[in-house]
Amino acid sequence: xxxxxxxxxxxxxxxxxxxxxxxxxxxxxxxxxxxxxxxxxxxxxxxxxxxxxxxxxxxxxxxxxxxxxxxxxxxxxxxxxxxxxxxxxxxxxxxxxxxxxxxxxxxxxxxx
Amino acid sequence: xxxxxxxxxxxxxxxxxxxxxxxxxxxxxxxxxxxxxxxxxxxxxxxxxxxxxxxxxxxxxxxxxxxxxxxxxxxxxxxxxxxxxxxxxxxxxxxxxxxxxxxxxxxxxxxxx
Numbered sequence: 001x002x003x004x005x006x007x008x009x010x011x012x013x014x015x016x017x018x019x020x021x022x023x024x025x026x027x028x029x030x031x032x033x034x035x036x037x038x039x040x041x042x043x044x045x046x047x048x049x050x051x052x053x054x055x056x057x058x059x060x061x062x063x064x065x066x067x068x069x070x071x072x073x074x075x076x077x078x079x080x081x082x083x084x085x086x087x088x089x090x091x092x093x094x095x096x097x098x099x100x101x102x103x104x105x106x107x108x109x110x111x112x
Numbered sequence: 113x114x115x116x117x118x119x120x121x122x123x124x125x126x127x128x129x130x131x132x133x134x135x136x137x138x139x140x141x142x143x144x145x146x147x148x149x150x151x152x153x154x155x156x157x158x159x160x161x162x163x164x165x166x167x168x169x170x171x172x173x174x175x176x177x178x179x180x181x182x183x184x185x186x187x188x189x190x191x192x193x194x195x196x197x198x199x200x201x202x203x204x205x206x207x208x209x210x211x212x213x214x215x216x217x218x219x220x221x222x223x224x225x
Binding site for chain 1: 143145153154155156157160167168202204208209210211213214215216217218219
């Protein structure tokens with residue numbers, strides 16, 4: 001499984017943007033880049049995913065480097081509710097053994 | 113409507129007992145998973161079923177036996193519970209395709225005393 005590297009933690013002020021980096025230098029051409037988050041005492045929650053182009057949804061934006069070796073999850077205006085552990089995970093297009101493999105993630109602290 | 117529902121939410125039991133956790137998804141997904149999150153908060157996959165067929169079986173003690181009666185249900189039965197089985201167990205579902213997100217249940221907190 002191709003691995004990802006994320007900072008252990010990041011801090012942000014409420015209502016400011018948060019940029020969460022993820023390095024995945026061994027990504028293959030058939031790997032999707034997925035982001036999930038886990039709020040305290042809850043199950044992981046899907047945030048966004050992409051393959052090559054940048055992606056936007058109601059929760060966040062995903063900026064993917066041209067060589068696909070890194071990506072950045074962007075929370076446009078952090079709220080206290082965005083305090084969570086954020087996971088960047090690679091997932092193949094289609095494989096019998098497809099599975100999300102969670103690393104340590106980035107713990108995001110949002111200060112009021 | 114809850115997309116992935118697990119029952120029970122909490123389970124406290126004694127060592128040596130046998131218990132089951134149930135999971136149901138109403139998303140029409142073809143693949144379901146069980147994950148375990150221990151006290152150190154690491155999430156590890158245990159099993160995966162695609163259309164009722166076991167496709168992932170990580171290194172998990174034989175005391176853990178998943179069962180999928182249909183593609184909307186994946187249950188987890190645990191025999192002879194041990195203290196080390198205490199954890200939060202999450203069920204998830206998805207399509208077997210990297211272009212789909214996973215949906216997780218809210219978890220079952222198992223405490224073995």
